[in-house]
């Protein structure tokens with residue numbers, strides 16, 4: 001059992017590609033007609049990288065994330081996570097895969113109101129049939145700056161604190177990749193900064209991989225690289241951009 | 256282990272959605288447990304009875320089987336009600352369950368968790384229901400005696416049979432109810448954790464489809480059989496077919512009810528205002544909720560409606576039979592000396608005596624059962640009561656023989672030529688040969704007919720054919736009966752009185768059979784609607800935010816519940832009408848004419864009560880919620 005304070009160096013860096021999308025297309029069919037949410041995306045999220053996915057609303061960011069995480073099946077194309085083709089897995093195998101290799105963080109913190117902070121963080125391990133070690137869970141909470149909050153219920157925490165609990169939960173099982181959809185969308189500047197710092201640190205210090213959807217250039221500037229989506233297509237790429245550069249690229253694309 | 260632990264946690268913290276399930280199950284188990292207590296009380300009373308007290312024994316036996324049927328109905332209704340409430344629990348926790356899937360719960364784990372939670376709720380509710388039923392048994396027994404339901408005052412029974420029967424039954428009802436909800440929960444995809452509003456897909460589960468088709472097939476078979484057979488078999492089918500139809504309608508509910516509601520709304524929308532349109536769209540879009548709301552209403556209206564109609568038609572049939580076969584224009588009721596007076600009266604041509612007695616049937620296993628029988632004089636019965644043989648010959652009815660009605664033969668499985676072992680009172684059993692099967696006419700000569708001389712029976716009724724030329728037979732015969740307890744009336748008057756009596760008994764039976772489960776269904780419908788409305792807090796607030804007035808929201812809710820209830824009632828009416836038409840056709844065949852008296856009042860009362868409850872139960876919580884919220888809360 002590994003913990004955040006006791007990382008296994010090199011464990012996630014032995015594979016260089018955490019998530020590989022190859023020609024991913026997603027078409028939603030409903031009564032109102034067809035919507036091409038993704039129109040052929042090919043991209044590789046390298047291991048131990050922090051990638052931001054940007055684009056205007058409705059450009060397909062969330063869809064991209066969901067397809068990459070196996071929450072939704074692409075209409076065409078393949079998705080490899082940690083070398084496994086998701087299309088070859090059934091629902092139960094996908095679930096098992098998800099709990100061992102993926103973590104999730106969302107705009108709405110998505111904690112179970114019935115459980116304490118401790119139990120929320122320990123939940124993925126318990127679902128996987130692993131008896132969580134108290135020491136590990138507490139360490140994960142310390143790592144996100146929530147010392148001594150383990151006995152509280154989500155309702156007794158601020159938004160930023162809840163988001164940090166969900167990050168601790170996402171990281172507890174040492175996933176290969178963490179998917180985050182607008183994790184700071186509901187937070188103010190100061191708390192956003194704390195959360196983003198935390199994410200960045202988990203990549204730099206513990207070698208995690210993060211794919212984060214955002215529409216905020218400041219949030220995107222914490223990432224190593226930014227990819228830009230528009231209308232379901234990958235339209236741009238930026239390495240180590242500052243918030244100003246990212247914002248400039250965004251407005252250029254939107255023009 | 257872990258999941259049960261999680262279940263325990265989540266039930267404790269998510270008490271609110273389970274309150275509805277608890278209430279539904281608690282009431283259902285209370286009802287079932289109460290009938291078990293009554294049956295136990297009856298059984299204990301029977302075992303203490305003097306061996307010779309056959310009358311009371313017969314009455315108590317009937318009572319026990321009536322309570323049995325009643326608890327059957329209660330259990331049946333309870334399954335639908337409890338299933339509806341569990342289904343609400345699942346839909347109100349959609350996001351949470353999606354989240355569990357997202358962080359690694361397999362579909363199986365989610366299903367087990369919901370089942371675990373349901374079982375915890377079921378255990379507590381069942382136990383509470385049993386205890387509560389035991390507490391209210393003494394006053395219920397008192398009331399039953401007061402109302403003339405029991406022949407004597409019954410003592411409260413011991414608690415253990417109740418616990419042993421009703422408690423597991425409650426758990427079974429809950430499990431059946433929770434099964435489909437849990438299955439549905441396990442199919443919630445992990446993405447739902449991220450979606451604000453999830454539109455449920457109406458994909459039909461495999462088992463639901465199988466059960467739906469099986470029940471539809473079964474009920475269609477029953478209906479076809481009902482159309483083909485004549486007589487009382489169709490009555491039996493008429494009691495069971497509605498339940499099967501209800502089950503299949505509920506299985507196909509997510510398609511059926513929205514479609515029906517749409518159809519009902521169609522003429523209203525064309526000239527109505529925006530609220531009707533909105534209501535129709537809501538009802539059609541949330542198919543699962545619509546189906547959950549409609550199920551209890553459908554169950555009670557279909558079962559109540561068809562039972563009401565079937566019993567009414569049975570009475571119409573009895574009346575028509577009596578009218579067709581009764582040839583004697585005068586009916587006399589009286590005691591011992593009446594018979595002698597009739598025999599010597601010059602105005603009387605035939606006095607056909609009907610003498611009832613009870614006999615004990617002993618089957619091959621030595622099991623004893625009490626039955627009513629009559630002794631008849633064949634020649635006079637043929638003349639006065641139109642006694643007609645269907646099989647065998649009436650002429651053979653002498654010595655150690657017996658005759659039975661067609662429907663009794665069908666029910667019991669005895670055939671022409673079979674031997675029945677019968678005991679009269681305390682005497683030694685004798686073997687009687689079935690020599691003829693006669694047309695059924697329960698009010699005229701009952702089900703079992705014995706030749707005279709086999710057993711001493713005192714006549715209490717005579718069907719009299721006067722001598723030709725007697726001007727006013729009724730008064731003439733009454734005159735010759737002076738000094739005896741006898742009283743003559745015209746056949747028409749007797750027929751009318753018999754008919755009224757039968758209908759009164761039917762009404763009573765209906766109240767006993769359906770009263771408790773109807774009351775339960777009423778509470779349950781209110782409970783389900785309440786859950787449905789409370790769940791939509793956010794939606795109501797959002798509707799307010801986009802500019803709907805409080806009144807408009809209330810009107811939408813009102814229309815929605817009216818549409819759902821109307822759809823359920825329409826389906827209930829279709830089921831009841833189909834069953835009634837078939838029962839009517841099958842009973843009426845072979846009769847010269849059978850005027851049907853439709854109990855509009857009772858049917859109307861069922862419909863009106865359902866609509867009234869639905870309206871109040873949907874609008875009251877909405878009003879309450881709207882009063883306490885402000886549109887700004889939608890932004891939360």
Ligand SMILES: Nc1ncnc2c1ncn2[C@@H]1O[C@H](COP(=O)(O)OP(=O)(O)O)[C@@H](O)[C@H]1O
Nearest residue numbers: 028030035037056057058059060061062063064
């Ligand atoms: N479940 C769905 N059914 C139909 N269309 C959808 C669904 N989810 C997303 N879409 C459509 O796909 C497109 C991309 O959506 P999304 O990935 O959520 O965009 P973003 O997250 O960038 O705002 C949008 O046009 C949206 O309307």
Ligand SMILES: [Mg+2]
Nearest residue numbers: 061062063181
């Ligand atoms: Mg999005």
